[in-house]
Amino acid sequence: MTLIITLIEAVKNGILAILDLAVIIFPLMIVIEVLKDLKMMEKLTNLMSPLTNALKIHKDSSLPLVIGVVLGLFLGAGVLVKSVDDGNLDKRSLVIVSIFLALCHAVFEDTVVFLPIGANLLIVLLVRIIAAFFVAIVASRFIKELN
Amino acid sequence: MISIDTFKRGLRRGFDVLILLGKIMLPIYVVVELLKYSGLLETISRLFIPFMSLLGLPGEAAFALIIGAAVNTYAALGVLVAMTLTAKQATIIAVVLSIAHNLIGETVVIRRIGVNPYFITGLRIVAAFSVGTILNLVL
Numbered sequence: 020m021t022l023i024i025t026l027i028e029a030v031k032n033g034i035l036a037i038l039d040l041a042v043i044i045f046p047l048m049i050v051i052e053v054l055k056d057l058k059m060m061e062k063l064t065n066l067m068s069p070l071t072n073a074l075k076i077h078k079d080s081s082l083p084l085v086i087g088v089v090l091g092l093f094l095g096a097g098v099l100v101k102s103v104d105d106g107n108l109d110k111r112s113l114v115i116v117s118i119f120l121a122l123c124h125a126v127f128e129d130t131v132v133f134l135p136i137g138a139n140l141l142i143v144l145l146v147r148i149i150a151a152f153f154v155a156i157v158a159s160r161f162i163k164e165l166n
Numbered sequence: 167m168i169s170i171d172t173f174k175r176g177l178r179r180g181f182d183v184l185i186l187l188g189k190i191m192l193p194i195y196v197v198v199e200l201l202k203y204s205g206l207l208e209t210i211s212r213l214f215i216p217f218m219s220l221l222g223l224p225g226e227a228a229f230a231l232i233i234g235a236a237v238n239t240y241a242a243l244g245v246l247v248a249m250t251l252t253a254k255q256a257t258i259i260a261v262v263l264s265i266a267h268n269l270i271g272e273t274v275v276i277r278r279i280g281v282n283p284y285f286i287t288g289l290r291i292v293a294a295f296s297v298g299t300i301l302n303l304v305l
Contacts, residue, residue, distance in 0.1 A: 025203045026196065033195030037188040044184050049176030056172045093191075096275045097183035103280070110280075117281040121272065121290050122265050129264050132239045136246045137253055138260035142305075147264050150297050154289060 040093065047094065051082070073152075074119070074159045076112040083108075083116055091125035111162055118158050123151030190278055194271040198237055201270075207232050221262065221295070222302035223255055231262060235291075238268040258301050266294035 054060055060082065064071075067081035074080075083102055087095020099116060102108045108116075130144045201207060211232035215225040226249060234242030242263050251259065269287055277283040 022203065025199050029196045029199035030192065032199075033192040036195065037184070037191055040187060040191070041180075041184050044187075045177060045180040048180035048183065049173055052172045052176035052179070053168055056168045092272050093187055093275055094183075096279050097187055099279050100186060101179055101183065113279065114281050117276055117279065117286055118289060121276060121286045122293055129239060129267070130260075132243055133256070133260035133264070135243065136251060136256045136260065138256040139253065140260075142257050142301075143260045143264055146261050146297060146301065150265060150293055154293050158289075 043090070043094065044097065047086070047090070051098070070152075074115055074155055076115050076159070077108055079107040080112050080116045084119065087116075087120040087124045088126055091128065092120055095120050095124055111164060114162060115155055115159050119151050119155040122154055123147050186278065187275075190274050191271075194274055198270055201236055202233075202241075207236055217295075220302065221258055221298040223259055224249070224251075227251075227255075227259055230259065231266075234263045234267045235269045238271075239263055242267065254302075254305050257305065258298050261301060262294045262298040265297060266290045 054063075063085065064078045064081045067084060068078065070084065071078050071080055079102055083095050083099040086098045099108070099113065099120075103113060126144060126147070130140050130147075133143060134140060208229065211229040214228040214232060218225050218227050221227070227246075230242045230245040230249070233245055246256075246259065269290070273283040273287045276286045
């Protein structure tokens, strides 16, 4: 009996989470298209060029990186899939962006959550970013070309 | 220039991404709930108790790490608030959890975008443990 309740609860929570996502995803995608049509994406690309150059990845990785780092892995992945569909992103960039985002995403939410246990949030944030950068840089050196 | 087409495109893309993520999110929620229900997480976490000293953490922190890895950081927090941790221990476990959490759900996402999920997840676990061990030595 409790198993059935658990399952119903899980499905309910899953549907609520999808609805939560819908509330963010439509405005986000519209804002992205507006920014694209206003030619604002070049600014973002330039802003992110130190990171994309250091990781030797396609400059169109900038948008999924920013979305993932700020809003989380699910939304970052959603934008990433769209960039791949558009045919802009090569496989190598996709893998390296995935590595960076897997280690470092939703930086505000995932950091503030540890406030109640008295963690040093600045250390948590910085160490996580450095770790992601380090792992991604090493991966970038080892991963030459992928198809 | 912005036209009605800009908004149409945004809506269509929003819908695509929602379908893509929605299709994987529901099964993830069910699997994770069943895993919590099964009590398997407690059993797994017992295997990790010996490794906690590397991170400078008490053995019971293993359960917080495993529940964080399987479910998410909020679930781990629920376990952590009941524990007594020093500031150093709190920072270390927060770093480890911030790098490696919600591994089931996030692994499925990685797989969906066409990247080897086991490679990425392995990388996260190794990175989280390494960074935690280093912090235990330097903090």
